[in-house]
Structure formats: C-alpha cells, structure tokens
Amino acid sequence: MNKRIPRHLPDDALIAQAKSGDNLAFTELVRRYEETVYRFSYKICRDKEKASETLQDTFVNVFRKLKSFDGKSKFSTWLYTIVTNNCLMKHRKRKSDELEESLEAYDHARHTEDTVQRPELVSSEHSPADIVIGKELRDILETAMLKLPEDYRVVFVMRDIEGRSSEETAGVLGLSNEATKSRLRRARAFLRDQLHPYISAHPELVR
Amino acid sequence: MKCDKVYLHICDHLDEEITSPRCRQIKQHLEECPNCRAYLDSLKKTIVLYKAMPEPSVPAGTHRELFKTISSLTLSPGRARAKKRRCTRKS
Secondary structure (H helix, E strand, C coil): CCCCCCCCHHHHHHHHHHHHHHHHHHHHHHHHHHHHHHHHHHHHHHCHHHHHHHHHHHHHHHHHHHHHHHCCCCHHHHHHHHHHHHHHHCCCCCCCCHHHHHHHHCCCCCCCHHHHCCCCCCCCCCHHHHHCHHHEEEEEEEHHHHHHHHHHHHHHEEEEEEEECCHHHHHHCCCCCCHHHHHHHHHHHHHHHHHHHHHHHHCCCCC | CCCHHHHHHHHHHHHCCCCCHHHHHHHHHHHHHHHHHHHHHHHHHHHHHHHHHHCCCHHHHHHHHHHHHHHHHHHHHHHHHHHHHHHHHCC
C-alpha cells in the first residue's frame, strides 16, 4: 500500500498523525522542519558540524518525546527548546560564568566618548538587503557572537534575528520574562560594543 | 529621564509599544541627547548586521544522514526484523 502524506496537510493534523504512530507523518514533519532546526542550531552553535549533530539529536529526541508534546506551545517553540537544550548541554565547552559576570556590568556601564560625535548617524529603518557582509565584517560578527555565552546567544538570536516574542524566548530557556529582557539588553550592548569600532569606521555600511 | 536610565531602557525601547509612558520619556530624551541617539543607532545597526548574515542550508550529507536515522527509527520492530533477515540472506 502506497500511502502518501499530502504536502499541504496543516501542521496540527500532521503532528496528531505522527503522535498516533504514523511514521510517514513523522517523516513529513522532519522534512518540514529540517531547515528550521538546522539554521537555528547553526545560529546557536556557530559551527556546521555541531549544527549537523544537533539536527540529528533534535529529531531523535522529537521522535522519542513527541507523545508528550501537548500543543500548548507552538511546535516550533517546542523544537527550539529541544535544540537549545542540545546545544547548551552538549556543546558547552567552557563555563560562561566569568563572562556572564562581566556582562552584568553592561547594566551599569555608560556609553561615552565614541558615540558623542555621531548624532548624524541617527537613521530610519535599515534594509538588510542593502548590506553586503564581506569577510572582514563576517569575522568580526562571528568573533563577537562566539564571545557571547550561549544562553545569551539564544536570547539574541530568538528575539532579534528570528523576531520571536519575549514570552516565547523565556519559555524556551525556562526564564522569567524579566530575566529574558535583561539578557537581551546585555547581549545587545555587548555585541554593539564589540562591533562599534568597525561600525564607526564604516558609516556608509548601514544607512 | 537621565542618560543612565535611558541606557537601561534603551534596549527595551527597541521593542516596546511606542505609546507606553516610558517609551514616550525615552523618545523625548533621545530627541534632546545626541549621545543616546547615536548609541541607539549603533545598537540598531548591530542587529541589522546580524540579521543580514547569510544562513546556511542543510548540507546534502547531513540531510542523507538525518533521513537514514529517521528511517531506522520509524521502522517498526517487525519490519526491522524482516529487513535484517533479508540482509542476512543476501550476505
């Protein structure tokens, strides 16, 4: 018997079928979310090999735990939680406590000298399509991101790159909304400071 | 509102409702303070640059490995035994 899963079947129905043990539905679910999971993993791990490992681990976990998915959160949020746990648990090679402490200083630090001269930099919306990320800039962006502890990275990626809500991000990390906001504030300030020398030397970069 | 207070809330301001009382205060401060304006601008640019970074797609080898894993997971125990028998017979 050649059973097929319609490609347009809504996620809810697909998840219900997969939960009831329909393996074709599960395979279709993997096909639908493969890219999402890989890209999110990459944004957190910043390494293609680790992202590939996390992709595998995540769907093995999904297969084993799908029955416990109660549908109260979005399926993608549930996936992000699994990816995040895999990244944080498996790939954390260094304790980030020290940097975390130094990030707390971002709540008290004041921006000073380097911003004073540039009131003309105030701009309207930036269009990412206009930006070409060359190798030098890419290296700077990567280096700065790698310095950021992974749990802060998750907050920055979810909120500012993926455009997810603060509540959803808090849910993924098991944090309060306030703690999530505070991490976002520190992560943004940290990355901004890392990038500032390059940005101020290249005012034409983003208009 | 003073600069150091604005600094604490400037990031929230990026996502906050433009009409909230705190946001109105921040907006007013930003209109008067070039330092804070420039700071907010460089925060926005930082986010824009990260958003503009290219995103990789699943490499072909990773995709193949994933679906190999999935098919071994989804193979029912009966089918898995039958497959094993077929493989044993062939060898």
